[in-house]
Amino acid sequence: MKDPRLSVIEKRLKNIGKIIAVSGGKGGIGKSVTSSLLSLALSKKGYNVGLLDLDLTSPSDHVVLGIKDVAPTEKEGIIPPTVNGVQFMSVVFYTNENPTPLRGEEVSNAIKEILCITRWNNLDFLIIDMPPGIGDELFDTIELFQGAEFLLLSTSSKIVFETVKKLLLLLQELNVPILGIVENMKHYDNGYIKNMCKKHHAPFLGEIWFDKNFENAVGNINKIMDTQLFKDIDGVAENIV
Amino acid sequence: MKDPRLSVIEKRLKNIGKIIAVSGGKGGIGKSVTSSLLSLALSKKGYNVGLLDLDLTSPSDHVVLGIKDVAPTEKEGIIPPTVNGVQFMSVVFYTNENPTPLRGEEVSNAIKEILCITRWNNLDFLIIDMPPGIGDELFDTIELFQGAEFLLLSTSSKIVFETVKKLLLLLQELNVPILGIVENMKHYDNGYIKNMCKKHHAPFLGEIWFDKNFENAVGNINKIMDTQLFKDIDGVAENIV
């Protein structure tokens, strides 16, 4: 028989304008930093924004944004807390920073549970921070968040883009909406990602330079908003709204 | 009934001296680059070395090392090709660079199949390039490669180490042998990872500086061996043998 949770997920997401899955297939390309700062940037522009950390075995958004001492409230489901204007949901509320070893099947089960019980505000944007890999979370996102648009990140490295390309080709084959590609952690301007975007018919959404001062701002919202990284991501946000 | 493949895996691995799983829980910390160059470095020192790319949905070692136009030979199983002195096995021989979408359960199945049919040479070292995450591949590695030792990578970033720490704590809890932690992509010397190693009782295995010239060497063995990155990894190799 059908999993009853699947019947309400659509209803739980129905007050959300645009769902953006920040992805790339690859790890360490700045998905968590970009998701977190993009949420902030959109919120500062006056939009209602939600952020869902879907990297269940290594959630990072709470580290980036310095979120602690808050928790969801329980009311006909659970209502994620709003921090710095962004409604934020993460498995970390239930794992307390402990290692969270989960095989794919359990990840998939946990995602369905989270979607079944989470009650989002009326949102203009829900940003999903995706884990790396082309597996359970990707399939679940495509199947459960109907209409989610993918924002792919890549660095300027061939090693990285080879993986990003595989995700891009797969999403294109499946007719999943692709918002575009953002080039992150730029150390130099070699035009590689821009060229690849042309070649593979994907919109180029902007670039984010490597910001060596970002590490000092991690966990502190005021410092974050003063970084060049935040300004660059704000530029990406402009291309999205 | 028991999966018959599990009965021969031990036998297939019995001529291997030391198995090193290059890991960290996190993506983009240089697992593939380090695995690939560490294999080369050990081979140059005269050891018999194998390299297994276990990141099935985004294999990268063949890109790093520029391996193409080779394939395993079929003989009482399959014998991975030896390239630049390193016996190399990757799912890419069977996927032909196509996107490889696999849920965790299928990843796990594929890993068992690979281990069941792959016939390694007599090796001093088998280096396993692990995918990110704390899931199927991690469990399978711990359960199937009995005695594998973990080499964890981290960058100097708090966001990254928070995830690496989770894997470290889990491995320590499970009494899995930990070779130590290597600090990669250093841009500056802040002592953070060295301190964390002390705090968490893990050996500090060495450091690899960020090498902006590495990208130009990707895929070309001669150029790779001239990079500072290779020299740094050679230093790590010295600490392992």
Place this chain on the structure above:
Amino acid sequence: MHEWALADAVIQTAVEVAQRESLKKITSIKMSLGELQEIEREFFDTALNELMKTHGDLFSKTKINIKTIKTRFKCRACGHQWKLSDTEKTLDEETRESIHFIPEVAHVFIRCPKCKSPDFDIVEGRGIGIDSIVGEK
């Protein structure tokens, strides 16, 4: 109180069945609750009743049958099987509350009693399952 969201899922599933099979009334829902999730029956039953009222006559004569399923785990590392009650005493109130919301969090806090591995399957008794939904045209 997040039981409401779970009850909502059950009722929504029944509504979908009614639509698909053109049923005028749902006469019976048979379901099971996994012990692991520790669903509060009082909240859950109240929620089911409230939610059924919001669908006109569809649920006016629905009999709901709920059975509880004990939780069984099986270790993938060593094959050992055990019951929730074998490990339960080690779980504090906060942990049980976390598992109540997301049962998979069990992998954070529960270990195989024999080999200490977190790599186990929740064989049965995880959360909500629907066994059958029956109605009349």
Place this chain on the structure above:
Amino acid sequence: MHEWALADAVIQTAVEVAQRESLKKITSIKMSLGELQEIEREFFDTALNELMKTHGDLFSKTKINIKTIKTRFKCRACGHQWKLSDTEKTLDEETRESIHFIPEVAHVFIRCPKCKSPDFDIVEGRGIGIDSIVGEK
């Protein structure tokens, strides 16, 4: 010819059973081969026979029963079920060879005929399965 490695797995499993249960002879092995992996029966049977000879008398009167299982897929995106033969014509020789080595590679080359998703389960008929191993003390 990598069939040898698979046959080796089967014989090794039987040897383990014999050791665990202190069996003097293995009298019967019942197993199944999934259609997806396209195991060459001739190579496989030869390998089994060769391998059995390397264990003294243990397999001197073993009857091996092998049945072939048709492959069934089920799409996780849309629920559609289909058989390998429904998609087979689209697979070229090289692809079949890749699937022969690692059946999961099917997810690279096969799509749900109804919704085109690569997110399907191989319900049955994947590779080698052992149904029973029987012996005498």
